[in-house]
Amino acid sequence: MINIALLGCGRIGQMHAANINAHPRAKLAMVFDSHKPSADNLGKSLGVPVAASADSIFASDNVDAVLIASATETHADFIEQSVAAAKPVLCEKPIDLNLKRVNECAAAIAASPVPVQLGFNRRFDPGHRAARDAMRAGDIGQLHQVVITSRDPEIPPRSYLQSAGGLLRDMTIHDFDLARFMLDDEPTEVFAVAGALIDPALGAELNEIDTAMIILRTADGKQCHINNSRTAVYGYDQRIELLGTTGMVQSNNQKRHELKRYNRKATEISEAYQYFFIERYHEAFMAEVSAFVDCIENGTTPEVSFEDGRRALILAEAAYLSVAEKRMVQVSEIDS
Ligand SMILES: NC(=O)c1ccc[n+]([C@@H]2O[C@H](COP(=O)([O-])OP(=O)(O)OC[C@H]3O[C@@H](n4cnc5c(N)ncnc54)[C@H](O)[C@@H]3O)[C@@H](O)[C@H]2O)c1
Structure with missing residues (x-):
């Protein structure tokens, strides 16, 4: 033990x-x-x-x-x-x-x-991992595009937002890590648009944003699109799509169960999505601890490293610069 x-x-x-x-x-x-x-x-x-x-x-x-x-x-x-x-x-x-x-x-x-392992739990989600494994196994041919949708069910309280460090460093950081994981490569360029669309006062009061779209590109031209919202009224929306030359894989949202209801007005009515990260990523958080225990027991290097945490923050800083200067930013401008 x-x-x-x-x-x-x-x-x-x-x-x-x-x-x-x-x-x-x-x-x-x-x-x-x-x-x-x-x-x-x-x-x-x-x-x-x-x-x-x-x-x-x-x-x-x-x-x-x-x-x-x-x-x-x-x-x-x-x-x-x-x-x-x-x-x-x-x-x-x-x-x-x-x-x-x-x-x-x-x-x-x-x-x-x-060993120092970073808590990027989403890499351990069985669906997300299966998507990456399929891509690596050549199931979709040559990877061209990664699409990451990551929307929270509701905006956190002001008290949280005041110290969280900003959407791109606090929330999108998971998606920057997933982008690197799925692309299996380093993005070299970042373009981002962002704003306080859900709560416009956030911008004025805290210089905070709640909605963002980010484009990443690798040196060999692979593209990734991340879209974030702090409030998706229909629930925690976590989807990943990888498009390649011979096919596409998707890792989708999860529900508590798959019961479907049918009536005169609507069909295929199903459960709401699992509420938030603790429910949606339960298996991933457990697998994250298993990976940590494996490293300690076997003396191996963590799969999700300190450097992965550093690289994700570099992408967040590049995205902030892109928002501020309304231009494509070279990652090398931040990581110099
Ligand atoms: N992986 C994920 O999906 C995920 C989700 C939520 C939060 N987080 C991260 O986890 C961390 C905690 O977030 P949270 O939502 O649990 O916040 P929280 O405010 O609920 O808990 C933070 C705790 O840290 C304690 N604390 C502060 N300074 C301390 C110190 N010097 N020594 C010991 N304890 C101290 C606080 O008293 C508090 O109980 C943050 O860094 C956050 O970004 C990650």
Whole structure:
């Protein structure tokens, strides 16, 4: 059993805690949150010890590895501390909102063999992964286009948006990672349009956007289109399409079940989509923990690396520059 300690007992921390506890090869060793009641509640509900500090987790012989699910601004420091303590890390996205800080963190951990896995859970979704496997196996011939639709069911509260770091760094970061995963290549050019269409006051108050369309292109001309909305009234919309010279594959939305209802007014009425990321990506989050445990047990390199987190942030910065300057941006302008 791999003893994993959890840093951060908020929304996603609670989910990770339950997933670790349910995992056959992992055990939740202890939890910590700077907001003590959050840690106490989670520790009590799962019957696991609450650490007195983050430092005591890094120092503990009872902790084999660390899962960082605390607020984004803590990630880079915790990654550095974990690596220095020789504890493998699974860290939620994004590494940090500031590329300079991410580069400093990269330099700080560069010489260490300690595994650092980034929390890009969507790569582990069975449908998304099957699409990529099919593409790699040649099922659709030569890949030309990737289309990623990623829309949230409802816009988060202002309090969240104030510190989330902006749509492209907080939400689209998953899609930038999926774009790289599906293209199996690095985008070299980025063009983006974005605005506050759902809540126009967001733009004025927080300089925030809630709706975006982004085009990416690789050096050999493969194209990717990402479209994001913070509110799709019909639910969490997560679709991926790969078009190649001999066919197309789609990874589609999921429902709780496939029952269809028929009446005088409508046919094929089906369940709503699974509500949000915790429900929709449950299998993916579990597989993400499995991949982390595999790395620790087998001494292998994580499939989703720190560098994947850094590259996704570079694409986010390129997209912001494109929005600001209304032009196609070369990724090399950011990653220089
Ligand atoms: N992979 C995904 O799909 C996904 C989904 C949601 C959130 N996230 C990421 O997970 C992280 C947490 O998001 P959330 O929605 O759970 O937020 P949240 O606000 O619900 O929880 C964050 C927790 O971190 C705690 N915290 C803050 N500073 C701390 C510190 N120094 N030490 C220990 N704990 C500290 C807070 O008290 C809070 O309980 C964010 O980085 C977010 O981007 C990823």
